[in-house]
Amino acid sequence: MARVLGTSIKRREDPALITGRGKYTDDLKAEGMAHAAIVRSPYAHARIRGIDTSGAEALPGVLAVLTARDVAAAGIPGVVPVGWLLPDLKTPAHPMIAADTVRHVGDAVAVVVAADRYLARDAAERVAVDYEPLDAVADVVAALEDDAPAVHEEAPGNVAFDWEIGERESVDAAFASAAHTVELDLRNNRLIPHAIEPRAVLASYDSSTGEMTIHMTSQNPHVHRLLMTLASLGMPEHKVRIVAPEVGGGFGSKIHHYADEAIVGLCSMKLDRPVKWTATRTETNLTDAHGRDHSTRCALALDADGRITGLRVDTAAAMGAYLSTFAPAVPTYLYGTLMSGQYDIPAIHCHVTGVFTHTTPVDAYRGAGRPEATYVVERLMHLAGEATGLGPVEVRRRNFVSPDAFPYQTQVALAYDSGNYGPAMDRALEMIGYDDLRSQQASRRDNGGKQIGIGFSSYIEACGLAPSAVVGSLGAQAGQWESADVRVHPTASVTVYTGSSSHGQGHETTFSQIVADRLGIEPEAVEVIHGDTDLVQFGMGTYGSRSAAVGGSAIARSVDKIIEKGKKIAAHLLEASADDLEYEDGNFRVAGSPDRSLGLGDVALQAYLAHNYPDDLEPGLSATSFYDPANFTYPFGTHVCVVEVDTETGSIELLRYAAVDDVGNVINPMIVDGQLHGGLAQGIGQALWENAVYDDSGQLVSGSLMDYAVPKIHNLIPFELDRTTTPCPHNPLGVKGVGEAGAIASPAAVVNAVVDALSPFGISHIDMPLTPEKVWRAVNS
Amino acid sequence: MTVSIQLEVNGKPVQAAVEPRRLLVHFLREELGLTGANIGCETSLCGACTVLVDGNAVKSCTMLAAQADGASVTTIEGLAQNGELHPLQEGFWEKHGLQCGYCTPGMILSANYLLAQNPSPNDEEIREGLKGNICRCTGYHNIVEAVKYAAERMS
Secondary structure, eight states, X not given: OOOOTTOOOOOXXXXXXXXXXXXXXXXXXXXXXXXEEEEEOSSSSEEEEEEEOHHHHTSTTEEEEEEHHHHHHTTSOOXXXXXXXXXXXXXXXXXXXXXXXXXXXXXXXXXXXXXXXXXXXXXXXXXXXXXXXXXXXXOTTGGGSTTOOOSOTTSGGGEEEEEEEEOHHHHHHHHHTOSEEEEEEEEXXXXXXXXXXXXXXXXXXXXXXXXXXXXXXXXXXXXXXXXXXXXXXXXXXXXXXXXXOBOOOOTTTTTXXXXXXXXXXXXXXXXXXXXXXXXXHHHHHHHSOBXXXXXXXXXXXXXXXXXXEEEEEEEEEEEESSOOTTGGGTTTTTTGGGTTTTBXXXXXXXXXXXXXXXXXXXXXXXXXXXXXXXXXXXXXXXXXXXXXXXXXXXXXXXXBOOGGGOSEXXXXXOEEOOOOHHHHXXXXXXXXXXXXXXXXXXXXXXXXXXXXXEEEEEEEOOBSOOOHHHHHHTTBSSOOXXXXXXXXXXXXXXXXXXXXXXXXXXXXXXXXXXXXXXXXXXXXXXXXXOSBTTTSOOOOXXXXXXXXXXXXXXXXXXXXXXXXXXXXXXXXXXXXXXXXXXXXXXXXXXXXXXXXXXXXXXXXXXXXXXXXXXXXXOSOOEEEEEEOOSSOBOOEEEEEEEEEEOTTXXXXXXXEEEEEEEOBSOSOHXXXXXXXXXXXXXXXXXXXXXXXXXXXXXXXXXXXXXXXXXXXXXXXXXXXXXXXXXXXXXXXXXXXXXXXXXXXXXXXXXXXXXXXXTGGGTOOOOOSSOOHHHXXXXXXX | OOEEEEEEETTEEEEEEEOTTOBHHHIIIIXXXXXXXXXXXXXXXXXXXXXXXXXXXXXXXXXXXXXXXXXXXXXXXXXXBTTBOOHHHHHHHHXXXXXXXXXXXXXXXXXXXXXXXXXXXXXXXXXXXXXXXXXXXXXXXXXXXXXXHHXXXXX
């Protein structure tokens, strides 16, 4: 049969989605369904003196108005927990509904349930909250100042944690003897994920059984069930079913457990009827965990030959008002550990202060720590190219970890399993026509007018989260394996139950390809089930570019177990030894006797009939695996961005974007390219347009799509993609992650390009987003 | 208080009494069960709710159901004819023009309007024509390819 793996099979998900039949959470209805609207704080920091709900309750059709008092009366834990603990981490409680103090604009203070969506909103407007406004601090640096307003009494100085990795002394020594040093103060701008589907939940409690079904926008239904039952609602885990129907994008924002979903669950329990809540875009922007928001001082030391001798990084990372689900891990273990980049760096030290601010909590957003690390390293490499006179290409080449040095132990804990960085750079230069571009740039510089810039980003990332023992030792309160239950039916069609829940990535298509390839059957004979805690065994979900590498590997393991069992059944039927059996193209064959064979269908049927069957074997043909990876996977690549900068107006035009990525073996090239495209759009968006801006009082100024510039189609250009292939050596498929690579690599490539264009003006840095105003000011200062 | 409206939705006559403030998108989704049009914002910027009203691409969160009285509305559910996908639907499937699919119905209907105005747009005209619709997944690269595919099929 035709090759299945590595083939761009069209997605089986699409027919429903292109005809409007796909069902997202807000599309669902339930008998007796009521609608919730959540009353939120308009202040970044205030004391709640009182809440008058009578106006809302007086409206006909209003079913309930709940406040923190009702959470307490319900006798439930009522909090939103953090799932990653660092040493000495301050973990102030995050109540589902604020009781006496609100700590960011959007903090929930009450919820109204009514028969109709419009009525619920009307009633929410009638909840009168008496606030005493308090001083607030929204900026990550200002929050560390001595006189800054405190976000939590439990966290003096607004410090959530103080974390470091690497050796400070060896870095100091490297700087003391450096031939060249470059340094940079930078901001990594705060981003709002903007999945186009706002978060939504439909909770249906049934007091007759004590069971609750929750349909919700989730990247990881089992994780949500665990946190929801354990920390928020105090229900037995087995009495709650969480279903993620079609999920309209996530990018990290639908990993986290939020107060709102738990509040709606409580409403349903209280009213004993289904309750739905769907966030408005404004609510989404105020409550979805934001990304990034770092202030960083960093420096690189190099010897006279341009070889890096030391890297020093000091970052203040905003946590926002509360610690979101995985927030403490993002600027630490997903950031400091990436500081070696693609380079052989003998001394690295990274210090991070986690900072509470009166803002929306910050957590994993596409790339989560790795874009921030790449930005630090690759901006410094650009400056190093200039300082050493080697230029951006040679300074990188000279410092790449050599292909024969793998596995390569970095100075910041990670051990890269594989890599070959030169060829990706070579191919990127070839694609972009580098020499020709440099001559065009030179002639523009001679003639004035719009300037051309060329920017590089040679990134590494660690994804495919992750070895459970490793993340456990680093503070994760969860394992990071993935599960797969593969069932071969009596007619030899297959159903896969995967813990890796999809929200646009096309898992059903790619996972069917994995099974079809390994079993030698058609992909159409494979069904993939995900996103339902009642159907699927516990699974960890989709984030950190882990689904193919961890979830896919779990599926491959299960298929291998099925083949092993099938060999025993076939051996019995063929009166051969199982050791002599081979499996190929859907047939069990006795080695050396091609005429003695049985098809998968024959064996599957016998497995379920069990009439003529080995004594020591159980009937049935299915296998469950919990695959715990041996290491992260380490995708890498070189991206090149070419821009034209109008120095008169400060406006930037993207001219070219070439990306050469090495994500290991590729299951479905079309889907892999699509993942890269999307990541690039978000990374380029961060570099040029996107910014979550808070004013000094803690108001989110860019809280709507009017003000927060998500890239639109006319802002972007076609992307030029190619690949090198260095298979991951430690998983059965040789695959690495791809979902975040584009967002990780691209901000540095874009900023390096703009700074390159402006180097005749003596400009070495502009903070993202590179708005025309900032560029114009830099040129004219 | 309600107002009576009569309109045509996907070729079928519809009569209803609606609250004057009810948005067309809520009417379509919640009263007619046509959940293909999605809601992604409340500022008429994302375009996920785009439908055709008398042939024009309209953001149905920006229009009251009452304003659709007498109009002919086409939603994504009405685009395929006799079980045959519309060339734009085929194009989005063929060229991987969607990932999560949430923006897709609106994107396809905006593209439908674009192709009605300009049957063979170049890349720039496609990007100009679809700038009222936000997609957060695809980076738009394959959406341009999908529309080109459809334009070729339709010519």
